[in-house]
Amino acid sequence: MLTTAPRGTRDILPDTSGYWQYVEKVLREVCRNFAYQEIRTPIFEHTELFLRGIGETTDIVEKEMYTFTDRGNRSITLRPENTASVVRSYLENKLYSGPQPSKLYYVGPMFRYDRPQAGRYRQFHQFGIEAIGAKGPAIDAEIISLAVEFLNKLGLNDLKLFINSVGCPNCRPVYRKKLQEFFQDKLTHLCSDCQSRYDRNPMRILDCKNEKCSELSDGAPHMVDCLCDECSSHFTGFKELLTAAGISFVINPRLVRGLDYYTKTAFEIQYAPLGAQSAVCGGGRYDGLIAECGGQPTPGIGFAIGIERVLLALEKQELFPQITTAIDVFVAPLGIETQAAGFQILTDLRRAGLTADMDFMSRSLKAQMKYANKYPAKFVALIGEDELVQNKIMLKNMETGNQELINKSDLLHMIIEGMEK
Template sequence: MLTTGPRGTKDILPDSSGHWQYVEKIIREVCYNFAYQEIRTPVFEHTELFLRGIGDTTDIVEKEMYTFTDRAKRSITLRPENTASVVRSYLENKLYSGPQPTKLYYIGPMFRYDRPQAGRYRQFHQFGIEAIGAQGPSIDAEVISLAVAFLNKLGLSDLKLLINSVGCPQCRPVYRAKLQEFFQEKRSHLCSDCQSRYDRNPMRILDCKNETCAEYSQGAPHMLDCLCEDCGSHFAGLQELLTAAGISFVINPRLVRGLDYYTKTAFEIQYSPLGAQSAVCGGGRYDGLIAECGGQPTPGIGFAIGIERVLLALEKQALLPSINTAIDVFVAPLGTKARAVAFQLLTELRYAGIAADMDFMNRSLKAQMKYANKYPAKFVALIGEDELAAQKVMVKNMATGSQELLARTALVPMILEEMEK
C-alpha cells in the first residue's frame, strides 16, 4: 500500500521531532566543548568502501547492506555506518593537512537490512565521532569521556561502560591460532556463518548471536592473554586515564564489537533496562582502516550512538522534555477585507523574530479563539471592521483575559517588550 512506509522505517512526527531536536542540541553542545567539528557525508558510497573498510566477515557486509547497481552499472551501497565514509572524506579532502588530530562528529541516517524491533530500524540514526591522527591511549580516554559526558548530560543513569583490547596485527595472529585450536573440534556444531568465519576471522565467532555458538564459545581463550607489549601498555594506560577521570568501567574480554577494522581499544556502553538490545554506544580504535582505504598508516578511534536507542532510554527514565509549541501571537482576522492587513501584520511579527500564526481556514471568531488556545498563543491580535477602519488592532492577553486597543504600528514593539519581561 502506498499509505504504508517500508518495513523497518518510521516517520518522525511533529509531536516527537522536538525530542530529536533536544538530543541533537545536547550533541552539538558537548561536541563543541570537546572541540569536535561536524562533518556531513553522502548517504550512499561505492560498495567497495564498505567491503574494504568494514570487513567481509561481518554481519553488516554479509547480510545487512542495501546495495544496488546504478544506471552506470556501478555498485552503490546506502551507508550502514559512517566511519568508513568519514575516513574516505578525510583522505579525499586532505583533512590530514590541517591541525592534528582531526576531530569530527556526525549526525545522520544509516541503513541496514535487519530485523526491526524496539529502538532498532532499517533506517536508523546515529551520532558518532572520529578522532584521527593520535596514537596514545589519551585520545581513547577522551573519546570515551565524550560519550559518557553526552549520556550524563541527558540525565541517563544505570549505564555500564565495558572495555576490552582486541590487539593489533602483531599479536592477533597468536590469538587467532589459539581460537582456531579451541574451536577445531567444535566447528561442526557452529552455525554456517561461524564455520565460514573459522578460517577468515575466528574472533567474529565470539560476537555471534546464535545461542548454540554462544554455548560452544564458553571458555574460549581471551585476547587479553595474548596482547603484545605495546597493546598491553596501551590498554593499561587507558584504564589509568579513565580511573583518573572518575569514569567507572568493567573489563569484558569477550567484547569484540561487530566490525573487522577495530584494533586495540574496543568499548561499549550499555543501558540495562533496554533488555537484550542494551547497547546504546559502541566504538573502538581502527589504526589500520585509513591505510586499508588507500591512505598512509594513520591511527584513529571513534564511536557511534543510536539516537533511537537513546530516545527509548530517555523515555524509560521519564527524561524526555515537554515540547513547547506555544506561539507569541495569533492574528485573528474577521472578514475578507481584514485578511490582507492580518497577513501584513503576521509578516511584520515574524520578521521581528516573534513566533506568530494566523487563521487560514476562514473560521469564525469563536473557532479562531479556540484554535489559538490549542497552541497555546500568549496574545491574540483581533482585526475586525472597526479595527480596520481605525487602523488599529485589539490585543487580548490570553493569560489574564485583558484587552487593549493599539495602533497597528505599536503591535510589534508591544510584543517585543512583553517578551523581554
C-alpha cells in the same frame, strides 16, 4: 502500499521531532566543548568502500547492506555505518594536512537490512565521533569521556562501560591460532556462519548471537592474554586514563565488536534499564583502516550512538523535557477584506523575532479563538473591518483575558511589554 512506510522505517512526526532536536542540541553542545567539528558525508558510497573498510566477514557486509547497481552500472550501497565514509572523506579532502588529530562528529541516517525491533530500524540514525591521527591511549579515553558526558547530560546515569583490547596485526595471529585450536573439536556444532568464520576470522565467533555458539565459546582464550608489548602498554595506559577521569569500567574479554577494522581498544556502553537490548554506544580503535582505504598508515578511533536507542531510554525513564508548541501571537483577521492587513501584521511580528501564526482557513471569530487557545497563543491580535478603518488592533491577553483597542503602530511594543510582565 502508497500509504504505508516501508518495513523498518518510520516517520518522525511533529509531536516527537522536538525530542530529536533536543538530543541533537545536547550532542552538538558537548562536541563543541570537546572541540569536535561536524562532518557530513553522502548517504550512499561505492560498495567497495564498505567491503574493504568494514570487512567481508561481518554480518553487515554479508547480510545487511542495501546495495544496488546505478544507471552507470556502478555498485552503490546506502551507508550502513559512517566510519568508512569519514575515512574516505579524510583522505579525499586531505584533512590530514590540517591540525591533527582531526576531531570530527556526525549525525544522520544509516541503513541496514535488519530485523526491526524496539529502538532498531532499517533506517536508523547515529551520532558518531571519529578522532584520526592520534596514536596514544589518551584520545581513546577522551572519546569515551565525551560519550559518557553526552549520555549523562541527557539524564542517563545508570551506565556500564565494557572495554577490551582486540590486539593488532602483530599479536592477533597468535590469538587466531589459539582460537582455532579451541574451536577445532567444536566446529561441527557451530552455526553455519561461525563455521565459515573459523578460517576467515575466528574472533568473530565470539560475537555470534546464536545461543549454542555462545555456550560453545565459554572458556575460549582471551585476547588480553596474547597482547604484544605495544598493545599491552596501550591497554594499561587506557585503563589508567579512564580511572583518572573517574570513569568506571568492566573488562569483557568477549567484546570484539562487529567490524573487522577494530584494533587495540574496543568498548561498549550499556544502559541497564533498556533490558536485553541495552547497548547504546559502541566503538573502538581502527589503526589499519586508513591504510586499507588507500592512505598512509594513520591511527584512528571512534564510536557510534544510536539515536533511536537513546530516545527509547529517555522515554522509558521519563526524561524527556517538556516540548511546547506555544506561540507569542495569533493574528485573527475577520473577513476577506482584512486578510492582507492581517498578513502584513503577521510578517512584521515574525521579522521582529516573535513566534506568530494566523488563520488561513476563513474561520469564524469563535473558531479562531479556540484554535489560538490550542497552541496556546499568549496574545491574539484581532483585526476586523472597523479596526481596519481606524488603523487599530484589538489585542487580547489570553492568560488574563484582558483586551484593549490599540493603535496598530503600538502592537509590537505592547506585546513585548506584556510578555515581560
